[in-house]
Amino acid sequence: MAMTRDTGRRRRAAAVAALATATVLAWPATAYAADVTATPTEARQGEAVRMEFTVPQERPGVPTDQVEIRLPADAPIAEVYPMSTDGWAPRITTRTLDRPVPGIHSSALDTVTSSVTWVRMPGTGEGPARLTLSMGPLPQADRLSFEVLQTYADGLVVRWGGAGQRPAPTLALLPDDPNAPVGHAGHGGAPAAGGAPAPAAGGPAAEGNDDSLLAAGLLTGLGGGAVIGWLVSRRRGRAPAEPADPAT
Known part of the structure; x- marks a missing residue:
């Protein structure tokens, strides 16, 4: 009888341990099930685009305090402008290039944006962050990948792309159209995905x-x-x- 009870206890303990281990291993996948998305998903080389990044809020009660979007280092974009977003204050970080690239407002630029960091303003409610960048001219590349660093109020940093395990939002680039008018990224005048200019009166x-x-x-x-x-x-x-x- 004693041996039977010991065997039953071992089986129950093993089952509890297995369940706990499975829960711990599965927690990151369930906690970060949603991805950072970007709209549109494709544009043309040489044109301008307005991209909206949606960063999920996956930890109830712990808001996102900061979101950093890093521009591709191997395919610099001459002009990048953060668009106005209620409740968020942008900060731009720049870098100097060895070789200038053509811009929209200038024929050659050697200082470009390396990242844009949005900081949540006090009193802003929780929920996904929807942050927009207007940028152009888009480089001669097949695809652009944007690394995103999401910082929660308790200090936890979630990395999308780069060395992180979560996928980064991307933008597929189609070959440029020589007959299309030159896009204008401006400060809100970038054309939408189809090339039509977005309203910026x-x-x-x-x-x-x-x-x-x-x-x-x-x-x-x-x-x-x-x-x-x-x-x-x-x-x-x-x-x-x-x-x-x-x-x-």
């Missing part, structure tokens, strides 16, 4: 164009006024010295 890019036109007009006006003034002064300077022609 009154944005900084539009204001910049208006300012350029205004400055050109002012320079033209000032230049014209200077020429007219110079001609008048010469005419007045010659008038006393030259006799008047009656026929004139």
Whole structure:
């Protein structure tokens, strides 16, 4: 009888241990079942794109305090602008290139964005973080991979891509279309996935164009006024010295 009871206890203990081990091993997979996603999933080389990254909130009661999105190091993107997102404050980190790359607002740029870090503002509710980057021109590559570091309020860091075991969001790049108009990443004027420009009325890019036109007009006006003034002064300077022609 004693031997039977001991055998039963060993079996129950082994079953409990196996269940506990399975629970511990399965916890990361269930806790981080959702992935960081990005929309759109494809774009064209040489154009601009506006990408929205959705970072899941998978730990109830423990909000995400910070999200860092790292741009591909081997395929630099000349211009990257974080779009305004309620409850989040962006911070841009840059790096210097050995060889400049063509931009949208400049023919050559040697300083590009290496990462954008969003910090959650106090009083912001929990839930997935939806963060948007406007970027371009897209490089001559087949695919871009964006490493994401998610930091929770208790200090836990979840890494998507890179050395982490969770997949990073990617963007597939189609060959560039030589007949397509040049995309404009701007500060909110990037075209959507299909190439149609996204609405950005009154944005900084539009204001910049208006300012350029205004400055050109002012320079033209000032230049014209200077020429007219110079001609008048010469005419007045010659008038006393030259006799008047009656026929004139």
